[in-house]
Amino acid sequence: MAQHRVLSPLPGIFYRRSAPEKPPYKEDGDRVAQGDVIGLIEVMKQFTEVHADASGRIVHFLVDNEGAVEPEQPLAIIETD
Amino acid sequence: MAIEVIKPGLATSVQDAGRPGYYHLGIPLSGALDQYALHAANLLVGNEEGAAVLEATLLGPELLFRAPAIVAVTGAEATPKVNGETRPRNESFAVRAGDRLTFDYMKAGARSYVAVAGGIDVPPILGSRSTYALGALGGFVGRKLAAGDVLPVGSAAASARPGRAFAADLVPTYPKSLELRVLPGLYFHRLTEESAKTFFEDTWTVAPEADRIGYRYRKGRTLKFRERKQPFGAGSDPSNIVDAGYPYGSIQVPGGLEPIILHRDAVSGGGYAMIGTVVSADMDRIAQMQPNNLARFVAVDMDGALKARADYRSRFARMVASLR
Structure with a gap:
């Protein structure tokens, strides 16, 4: 099966949950559909949602919660259907 | 002629050379944070x-x-793209009616400038078309762009044509780690002897909050200010002073924690000690720093600051002269 990498659209801090007390949007191994939110990028006091751009199963996240990211940096690997 | 905003990006705004002359009234310079790139785009x-x-x-x-x-x-x-096809940076190109301009990932640098022959023709406010979003002033109805906005464009000069470019070696590049030159003062003497050293020794990381108002840096050692009885009118924290005017480029360190370099949309005054001012020649380089990029501060004296300014102007003049 093909693997697809979800890339960060912009630099900032990557969050895997919508709020500190909330569960992560997705865990390693979870199924995702194209368009699902898998995380947030915080930059310039704005939060931008990161959407899965392929459907399948998340093999694993490549960046931890609150990790610093660059534009085009891979955030997660999806095994596509 | 008009341009329709399909997607605004994160923070896209109309900017020009700025709105100097009103800072004493609380209205900042505004204008393109990277003035070098602004002027280059217009020339092309x-x-x-x-x-x-x-x-x-x-x-x-x-x-x-x-x-x-x-x-x-x-x-x-x-990299700019027209209908998905790559176009060069730092070189003029033609678009047709109905064409869509998009951009690839920002691999280095933090701000792209898009000049259109004729200029973005929003009404000038206090002599400038620049957006000051915090004050809801100027630019396109005083704010950053939103999807659906339609931007008026002025009349192109007869000289406007595709394929104009500068000598490639005169176009700036944007390293992810750089040195910023600082003239210490007005309140540098208020730092302890140790902090006066660590400020220049440490490598500082651009914080995700960095924006047009101020560039915030973190991950250096906390800066300590000398003990004193705070004067009347100053806040209780030793990083506070009696309110004063802030120069463009000045560095304040609230609580001694994170240095903030005031940029072109900054407030014009307040009560934080300014430990130094970044030289004017390096303000464009700050504008191109992404969050998580690294900076070290290097002290210069006034002669060094003026030399940096002269070098900046001479490099710009060489770039202009190389226009073909």
């Missing part, structure tokens, strides 16, 4: 020096041209 499309362009931060917009135009993109390393 045959615009006058004061013409307004679009400044796109960290994530490029998607723009739909309603009429043919000559366009140039300068600044950050984000």
Whole structure:
């Protein structure tokens, strides 16, 4: 099966949950559909949602919660259907 | 002629050379944070020096041209695309009515400048078309762009044509780690002897909050100010002073924690000690720093600051002279 990498659209801090007390949007191994939110990028006091751009199963996240990211940096690997 | 905003990007605004002369009234300079890239973009499309362009931060917009135009993109390393096809940066190109301009990832640098022959023709406010979003003043109805906005464009100069470019070695590059030159003062003497050293020794990381108002840096050692009885009118924290005017480029360190360099949309005064001022020649380089990029501060004296300014002007003049 093909693997697809979800890339960060912009630099900032990557969050895997919508709020500190909330569960992560997705865990390693979870199924995702194209368009699902898998995380947030915080930059310039704005939060931008990161959407899965392929459907399948998340093999694993490549960046931890609150990790610093660059534009085009891979955030997660999806095994596509 | 008009341009429709399909997607605005993260923070795209109309900017020009700025609105100097009103800082004493609380209205900041504004204008393109990277003035070098602004002037370069205007030259490439045959615009006058004061013409307004679009400044796109960290994530490029998607723009739909309603009429043919000559366009140039300068600044950050984000490849422009017309209908999905790559176009060069730092070189003018033609678009047709109905063409869509998009951008690839910003691989280096933080701000792209999009000049259109004729300039973005929003009404000047206090002599400038620049957006000051905090004050809801100027630019396109006083704010950053939103999807659906339609931007008026002025009349192109007869000299506007595709294929104009500068000598490639005179176009700036944007390293992810750099040195910023600082003239210490007005309140540098208020730092302890140790902090006066660590400020220049440490490597500082651009915080994700960094924006047009101020560039915030973190991950250096906390700076300590000398003990004193705070004067009447100053706050209780030793990083506080009695309110004073803030110069453009000045560095304040609230609580001694994170240095903030005031940029072109900064407030004009307040009660934080300014430990130094970044030289004017390096303000464009700050504008191109992404969050998580690294900086070290290097002390210069006034002669060093003026030399840096002269070098900046001479490099710019060489770039202008190389225009073909």
